[in-house]
Amino acid sequence: MTSSDIAPLAQIQSTIVLAGAGNMGGAMLAGWLARGLDTCHLAVIEPQPSDDIKAQLAKGVRLNPSPKGLGAVATLVVALKPQSFRDAGAMLKSFTAPSTLVVSIMAGTTIASIGEVCGGSVVRAMPNMPAAIGRGITVAVAAHNVSAAQRAVADALLRAIGSVEWIEDESLMDAVTAVSGSGPAYIFLLAEELARAGVEAGLPADLATKLARETVAGSGELLHRSELASSTLRQNVTSPGGTTAAALEVLMGPDGLQQLMTRAVIAATRRSRELAK
């Protein structure tokens, strides 16, 4: 990619349509506006807009415009539930032309099926829930007909909700979904189970919940800020023969977290493949 292909959001001068402004679409919209995307280029298609979305109207974002009124759409971002996608096909198609970049964040929906329904040039992306605070990680894969300039626009739009990794092999998306797409739920479960175990160990429930929550959140922040590998951070807080070592012997023992996490990620990968059929 050359420097002329780089597309910071504030420099985008072409029309962007966001279809579906729910949890993830709404987070993307908030990220774009916070990073200076000009509202006059933005339209949102959403049958039941939240108050937050309605508030954007005053700033110039168009809500549910007709395709005719919009003119050429350079970029369509599809943030619908995969099960709504086929039914919304005719509506989505009415916003695209062969030159339109279509960025989809729908789980388990392939480049081929997005292209079949929407036309245009497709980027398939998988963000995750910390996108809601601008700290998501998105993995993206581009169809062969996506130009370098379109890829730069997709990158800028996705980078507004966190970091972005590009891959070449779409078949990796099922495993990506299983690791980072579904991953936040595993971490929330960790906080739940740490709290529950704390109660079993004798702590009052509210204290155990607070300790578990802050431990997960603080450790996540430390991991984010540190350049050290997670294994090094773990070793740094584990004294030989100490309390942490006693717990890790259980967690890292036979049928421990390694085996459990491997089975969980395999199950999610398999489910993602099934949903894509």
Ligand SMILES: NC(=O)c1ccc[n+]([C@@H]2O[C@H](COP(=O)([O-])OP(=O)(O)OC[C@H]3O[C@@H](n4cnc5c(N)ncnc54)[C@H](OP(=O)(O)O)[C@@H]3O)[C@@H](O)[C@H]2O)c1
């Ligand atoms: N949430 C996550 O953690 C996450 C992570 C990675 C990827 N994703 C993907 O992101 C996509 C959206 O997920 P979400 O959690 O944001 O779902 P969501 O909150 O249900 O958002 C989807 C939105 O699209 C709207 N919609 C339905 N039909 C429409 C139509 N024909 N035209 C325009 N808008 C329509 C829905 O409105 P109604 O509520 O009225 O139906 C809803 O507001 C999914 O494909 C999911 O796989 C989500």
